[in-house]
Amino acid sequence: MxxxxxxxxxxxxxxxxxxxxxxxxxxxxxxxxxRGDASHGYNLVDALSQFGFAPGTVDASxxxxxxxxxxxxxxxxxxxxxxxxxxxxxxYQVTPEGEAYLAAWVDDLRYTREELDRFIxxxxxxxxxxxxxxx
Amino acid sequence: MxxxxxxxxxxxxxxxxxxxxxxxxxxxxxxxxxRGDASHGYNLVDALSQFGFAPGTVDASxxxxxxxxxxxxxxxxxxxxxxxxxxxxxxYQVTPEGEAYLAAWVDDLRYTREELDRFIxxxxxxxxxxxxxxx
DNA sequence: TGTACCTATTGACAAATTGCACATATGGTG
DNA sequence: CACCATATGTGCAATTTGTCAATAGGTACA
Numbered sequence: 001m002x003x004x005x006x007x008x009x010x011x012x013x014x015x016x017x018x019x020x021x022x023x024x025x026x027x028x029x030x031x032x033x034x035r036g037d038a039s040h041g042y043n044l045v046d047a048l049s050q051f052g053f054a055p056g057t058v059d060a061s062x063x064x065x066x067x068x069x070x071x072x073x074x075x076x077x078x079x080x081x082x083x084x085x086x087x088x089x090x091x092y093q094v095t096p097e098g099e100a101y102l103a104a105w106v107d108d109l110r111y112t113r114e115e116l117d118r119f120i121x122x123x124x125x126x127x128x129x130x131x132x133x134x135x
Numbered sequence: 136m137x138x139x140x141x142x143x144x145x146x147x148x149x150x151x152x153x154x155x156x157x158x159x160x161x162x163x164x165x166x167x168x169x170r171g172d173a174s175h176g177y178n179l180v181d182a183l184s185q186f187g188f189a190p191g192t193v194d195a196s197x198x199x200x201x202x203x204x205x206x207x208x209x210x211x212x213x214x215x216x217x218x219x220x221x222x223x224x225x226x227y228q229v230t231p232e233g234e235a236y237l238a239a240w241v242d243d244l245r246y247t248r249e250e251l252d253r254f255i256x257x258x259x260x261x262x263x264x265x266x267x268x269x270x
Numbered sequence: 271t272g273t274a275c276c277t278a279t280t281g282a283c284a285a286a287t288t289g290c291a292c293a294t295a296t297g298g299t300g
Numbered sequence: 301c302a303c304c305a306t307a308t309g310t311g312c313a314a315t316t317t318g319t320c321a322a323t324a325g326g327t328a329c330a
Contacts (some may be wrong), residue, residue, distance in 0.1 A: 021247040022156050024287080027252070036261055042307050050249045050257070059289060064308060086306045087296040106258050112156040113251045115187040117242055119164070122185070123241050126171055157318080158287095177278050194318065199279060221277045222325045 022112065025051075026058070030103040031098055035077060036042055040089040041067055068094055075101050148158070157247065160186075161201055165251040166233055169211060175224040176202055202227055212234050 029051045033044055041064045048058050067090075070076045075098030081089045093100070164186045170181055176199045183193050202225075205211045210233030217223045229237070 021158050021243060022251070023158050026288095032254070032258055032261065040307080041309095051254055060307085061290080061309070062288065065288090065310095068309090086296055087294095087308075102179070102258075105311065106255060108156060109251055109255060111257070113248060116157070116251070117250045119186055120241060120244060121250070123167055123237075126167065145287080161317095175278075194320095196319085197317065200317090201280095205279090218297075220326060222279075222323095266294065 022109075026062065027070065028102060028109070029053075029073065030063065030066060030070070031094060031102040035094045035099065035102065036040075038091055038093045040081070040091045042089070048066050060068070070098070075096075157244075161197065162205065163237060163244070164188075165198065165201060165205070166210065166229060166237040166240070169227050170229045170234070172239065173226055173228045175216070175226050177224065205233070208236075209233075 026048075029048055030044060033039065033047050033050075039047070042060065044067075045058060045060050045063050046055070049055055049065075067076065067078075071078055071092070074095060076092045076094055078092045080089045081091045161183075165179060166182060168174065168182050168185075174182070177195065177245055179202075180193060180198050181190070182193050183198075184190050202211065202213075206213055206227070209230060211227045213225045213227045215223045216226045
């Protein structure tokens with residue numbers, strides 16, 4: 001497990017649960033969830049577990065913040081939903097711009113996956129080479 | 136291609152070249168290169184192209200900084216090499232701790248890869264579902 | 271000798287991301 | 301009313317990373 005100088009910012013790890021490794025990964029995750037079904041922040045926090053975020057890992061404030069940023073960017077829109085009990089909820093939908101943005105994200109992630117594969121293959125190849133050297 | 140609010144920090148994109156998407160990815164890349172062959176910063180900058188870093192993408196100062204940090208962490212050691220022409224070079228080698236750290240990194244990256252696969256599969260599945268809905 | 275250029279390292283600053291702590295508001299239950 | 305679950309938000313500090321500038325040795329060439 002990877003240990004880092006504790007406390008602070010992104011991609012952090014303190015022992016125990018795996019951190020997120022991909023920069024701004026929350027963004028495409030939220031877009032993908034919203035594309036499947038319009039929803040509000042509080043609800044999305046739990047839904048993120050589908051992408052490997054351990055429950056309780058993602059702070060709600062981070063999700064809210066990103067949703068507002070995406071609205072400023074034009075990738076989602078929102079309306080207040082005052083029906084039902086409890087405080088009003090801000091319900092988000094993905095815009096066509098958001099769809100295109102998500103598609104670009106997916107292209108990027110595919111490329112990132114290839115990069116990862118290259119790295120791991122490099123590691124494995126080198127590992128076996130040095131083992132045969134030692135033997 | 137992914138457009139971000141221009142100017143600034145990591146994982147940035149301004150049109151054209153793909154940015155790095157994995158947090159602190161430079162770290163395992165340098166370790167892997169050094170494990171293959173002890174080297175100095177200036178040399179490593181170019182060697183990074185093997186991992187998909189476009190030439191000129193990674194600023195030398197970023198590499199030097201990370202090397203010093205890894206030395207503080209105990210994952211590499213260095214000596215000055217005054218032989219040869221030009222200014223002295225600081226040559227780095229990977230320590231056993233660095234080996235273990237790299238192995239942990241690889242485990243993490245494998246997990247990240249699976250996470251990526253899950254995400255992309257989710258996207259593809261949903262995409263086909265909404266297409267059949269629209270049809 | 272001067273100066274221009276390549277190699278090599280380092281330091282300083284600014285911008286972006288994110289975890290954490292805290293503040294606020296609604297409605298239901300005892 | 302007190303208390304809790306729901307729901308959204310603000311502010312701050314730590315960390316990461318890109319950019320730019322500074323320093324310094326060595327070589328080539330007029």
